[in-house]
Amino acid sequence: MVLVSSPRHGGNRQWAAAIAGVKPQDLRDFSASINPLGPPRSALAAIQSHLAELRHYPDPSYGELRRAWASFYGVSPDRLLPGNGVSELLTWVARDLANLDSTVILRPAFADYDRALAAFGGHRENLSIFAEDLSTEIGQVTNPQNKGLLLNNPHNPTGKLIRKEDILDYLDRFNLVVIDEAFMDFLPPDQDQSCLDLIETYPNLIVLRSLTKFYSLPGLRLGCVMAHPDRIQKWQTWRDPWSVNCLAVAAGIAIVQDREFQQRTWAWLEPNRSDLSTRISHMTGFVTLPSSANFLLVKTVIAGSQLQQYLLKKHKILIRDCLSFPELGEQYIRLAVLTKSDHNVLLDSLESLTNSTNALL
Ligand SMILES: Cc1ncc(COP(=O)(O)O)c(C=O)c1O
Structure with missing residues (x-):
């Protein structure tokens, strides 16, 4: 049974x-916070027209997908690694976090953060997302130069949006700042607080983006991580070479162009x-x-x-x-x-x- x-x-x-x-x-x-308007027709059409590719392995460098997403997110392709949803990529990010003294997490938090950190014996330090003055709380963390900060923006499950200007301060203090922007796509560009445009400036910044919620494709699995090229290369050598399947690749290229x-x-x-x-x-x-x-x-x-x-x-x-x-x-x-x-x-x-x-x- x-x-x-x-x-x-x-x-x-x-x-x-x-x-x-x-x-x-x-x-x-x-219960699952998935866009009810999707999946987009562009995704379904791309899947349909690439069915013949099922008999081939995907390109392990994911060159075309990387270029399409890098141009969409405004980063260079060597700073981006596509994955089988954010959850897969979190595992490799957690391997880097686990090398630090501890990782500060705002609670309540998405359960996969604990799963991924526990996989590598990473230590955690908890703060409350409900703190009246979150910046002060984060500012009081001792020895941030030896610690990681794992943020989720906008935050699941509260829906709270953390201001980018506050995050800039954390980037100057913490050894590593990881921002899970799984739900950021839902904010129109004039309202979002994404830190993607800081990727080229801060080697200690890692940003995760999911494409499963906004594009309503949780069953297909699609996400990416953006960071310094050295980290991207390292994670790529650690993980399974074909974790994004060819139908997800086709859909992934189509949806980011679906204005x-x-x-x-x-x-x-x-x-x-x-x-x-x-x-x-x-x-x-x-x-x-x-x-x-x-x-x-x-x-x-x-x-x-x-x-x-x-x-x-x-x-x-x-x-x-x-x-x-x-x-x-x-x-x-x-x-x-x-x-x-x-x-x-x-x-x-x-x-x-x-x-x-x-x-x-
Ligand atoms: C905050 C947060 N990050 C990441 C994920 C996982 O996203 P994906 O489907 O891309 O693995 C979820 C899924 O619920 C989530 O709530």
């Missing part, structure tokens, strides 16, 4: 479908995020935190895991409880921003729960 255990990440539809008693595709998934999809996503996000946030906050027992990303962290008086079970069993809706973030526990849930019609279904379901005193019994 295959064991389906309680998930550490969002989007675990097999586990959820078993509880809801439906097929995974029949769930309404608010129409990018514009449409920016136009969708702001009004839909504010729709979900306002309507949830109007309900008794729920408070949403301000978010710059495509998800909302919501404080709830009903235990998050109970709410998750209720919505799954009664309404086939999957939300993210926050039990895998020990700092949040039962008091929070995380919701992806989807479409207004998805929001209507979720809000109706939540209202039927809050109106019914017996619903959780």
Whole structure:
């Protein structure tokens, strides 16, 4: 028998479908923070037209993909390494971090940071993302010249955006600054706080970008890391030579040129995020935190895991409880921003729960 255990990440539809008693595709998934407008047609067309390449190994230097992404992100190709999602690349970044005295992480944090650091025996130092003055807290870290700082901007699961000008100060102090910008694409260029343009100036800066969330391709897997060329070369010799498959390469080249999809996503996000946030906050027992990303962290008086079970069993809706973030526990849930019609279904379901005193019994 295959064991389906309680998930550490969002989007675990097999586990959820078993509880809801439906097929995974029949769930309404608010748990994984994936763009509901995708995947873009450009990605599907590229995959379709490259199927014949399945009988060949991908180019291990990923020259064409590297050039396309380097031009999109504004860095030179020797500073970029494509990977099988950010999660794969985090592993190699963590190998460098583990050589330092410790790595400062803002909690709650994406679970893979711990997984990757633990793989190489790296030490951790925890700070709270909820600190009133985050810059002062980070400024008080002792011996930063021997330590790493691992930031996630915008931050999962709070949606908080850290200002680039604050990060500049950290770059001058820490031995290594790693910024996971997995959700940065969701901010239009005039609002983003990306540090990509600092890559050429700071050899101690590493930036990770995921293409699975914005382009709605988590099943295909696509991400990249940008850093000093010496690090890129080293990681390339350590890792599996073909970790990005040929269909992902084809899709990866097509999507960064898909301006129409990018514009449409920016136009969708702001009004839909504010729709979900306002309507949830109007309900008794729920408070949403301000978010710059495509998800909302919501404080709830009903235990998050109970709410998750209720919505799954009664309404086939999957939300993210926050039990895998020990700092949040039962008091929070995380919701992806989807479409207004998805929001209507979720809000109706939540209202039927809050109106019914017996619903959780
Ligand atoms: C903050 C953060 N970084 C990275 C990832 C992993 O992204 P990828 O699908 O590119 O491996 C996730 C996935 O949930 C995430 O939340």
